[in-house]
Amino acid sequence: MRLAVLSGKGGTGKTTVAVNLALSWTPHRQTTYVDYDVEEPNGFIFLHPQIKTTSTVFLPYPKINGACTLCGKCSAACQYHALAVVGGQVLVFPELCHGCGTCGIVCPEGAVEEVQRPLGQIDEGEREGLQCLQGVLKEGESLAGPVIRELRRHEKEQPSLVEEVIVADCPPGSSCSVIHSAERSDLALLVTEPTLFGLHDLKIAVRLMREMGLEFAVILNKDDGGPLIREYCTLEDITLIGSIPFDLEIAKIYSRGLNLIHEPKWADLFKSLSERIVTEVNQRRAGVDRA
Amino acid sequence: MRIAISTGGRDLEQFVDDRFGRCPFFLFCDSENPQGTAEYKDNPALSGTGGAGIAAAEFMANEKVEVLITGSLGPNALRVVEAGKIPAYTASESMTLIEAITAWKEGHLAKISEAGAAHAGER
Numbered sequence: 001m002r003l004a005v006l007s008g009k010g011g012t013g014k015t016t017v018a019v020n021l022a023l024s025w026t027p028h029r030q031t032t033y034v035d036y037d038v039e040e041p042n043g044f045i046f047l048h049p050q051i052k053t054t055s056t057v058f059l060p061y062p063k064i065n066g067a068c069t070l071c072g073k074c075s076a077a078c079q080y081h082a083l084a085v086v087g088g089q090v091l092v093f094p095e096l097c098h099g100c101g102t103c104g105i106v107c108p109e110g111a112v113e114e115v116q117r118p119l120g121q122i123d124e125g126e127r128e129g130l131q132c133l134q135g136v137l138k139e140g141e142s143l144a145g146p147v148i149r150e151l152r153r154h155e156k157e158q159p160s161l162v163e164e165v166i167v168a169d170c171p172p173g174s175s176c177s178v179i180h181s182a183e184r185s186d187l188a189l190l191v192t193e194p195t196l197f198g199l200h201d202l203k204i205a206v207r208l209m210r211e212m213g214l215e216f217a218v219i220l221n222k223d224d225g226g227p228l229i230r231e232y233c234t235l236e237d238i239t240l241i242g243s244i245p246f247d248l249e250i251a252k253i254y255s256r257g258l259n260l261i262h263e264p265k266w267a268d269l270f271k272s273l274s275e276r277i278v279t280e281v282n283q284r285r286a287g288v289d290r291a
Numbered sequence: 292m293r294i295a296i297s298t299g300g301r302d303l304e305q306f307v308d309d310r311f312g313r314c315p316f317f318l319f320c321d322s323e324n325p326q327g328t329a330e331y332k333d334n335p336a337l338s339g340t341g342g343a344g345i346a347a348a349e350f351m352a353n354e355k356v357e358v359l360i361t362g363s364l365g366p367n368a369l370r371v372v373e374a375g376k377i378p379a380y381t382a383s384e385s386m387t388l389i390e391a392i393t394a395w396k397e398g399h400l401a402k403i404s405e406a407g408a409a410h411a412g413e414r
Contacts, residue, residue: 075349081342086352087374093367096342 004182008201010172013221036181049125049132074103309362310412312343344368363407
């Protein structure tokens with residue numbers, strides 16, 4: 001089964017939930033943790049995997065050769081304005097190029113060649129049986145999409161068995177990056193916090209899940225026992241699958257870069273949460289089968 | 292000289308828009324006869340998601356502009372304008388279009404030789 005951990009709002013505890021769930025499953029199931037937050041991946045800070053392979057993600061951009069007649073078709077066709085035909089030359093702006101290849105298609109002279117520039121990298125490693133993957137976007141770059149797509153290709157074929165688990169730690173927000181990281185998951189876990197900001201962005205994430213037709217449930221982190229998120233979930237008929245208390249000890253463990261499941265109290269919490277998630281996925285699959 | 296100015300309105304008494312790539316309109320006119328030759332065109336770069344300065348600067352070159360007056364140019368727009376050998380001058384938003392043309396003719400406008408901040412017009 002594939003689980004997407006997302007949130008809408010940043011800083012609600014996506015990585016804390018994703019990492020500790022992955023660690024909880026690892027002794028019993030073949031588990032892979034994938035950090036899709038390529039703009040600032042932080043799961044490996046907690047997992048310390050031994051990196052086995054690193055591969056570079058490249059993005060093509062145009063290079064104009066001598067066959068160019070300055071007709072301007074490439075520039076007119078580029079919706080990202082990565083090309084400008086001016087002063088008897090074609091100026092190329094690689095950092096604006098999305099690598100779509102349209103300029104090469106519309107060029108009547110065959111004057112557009114493709115060259116590659118490095119956009120980021122994919123790291124693969126392992127920690128005590130837990131397979132770990134992360135994508136890293138190069139500093140100064142803004143195109144997370146190609147790195148996320150390449151990372152998705154590195155991820156194994158979606159396992160149909162619940163005995164195999166992929167935990168996708170998604171980026172914050174509700175943009176294309178989140179969609180590409182979360183799509184084709186068995187269950188999306190929406191991590192939220194009991195603040196007005198948390199609720200506001202949760203609502204956006206819920207709308208996204210419904211638009212995508214993705215099964216989802218909510219995990220309430222920093223739970224103060226208040227009604228804010230609970231009432232919303234009841235009203236919207238959303239499964240609140242688990243909660244993690246607002247607790248100073250958790251903050252201390254986190255600030256040391258340690259994992260919660262090394263404390264028995266929190267290990268129990270994540271164990272029962274992980275079991276509830278498996279049950280939920282099985283139930284929803286059975287529901288789909290019946291329908 | 293064929294002159295272009297970034298602006299928010301379609302009248303010589305309207306003001307200069309200090310955004311280049313994201314201004315609504317450009318005034319095009321002959322500097323010797325602004326009243327008689329003024330025409331206003333929509334900025335084709337206005338609606339794009341990115342690279343607005345590049346597209347607007349390419350528009351200047353295609354329009355055979357010989358002098359550009361605007362607020363400031365980002366690094367990409369400046370590269371295109373320089374490649375097109377179009378001298379660019381800076382005017383403040385408190386100037387009307389006709390005042391800016393007069394100020395340029397009298398040599399009061401400073402030439403833009405360094406790029407301003409990127410994405411400055413995205414507001």
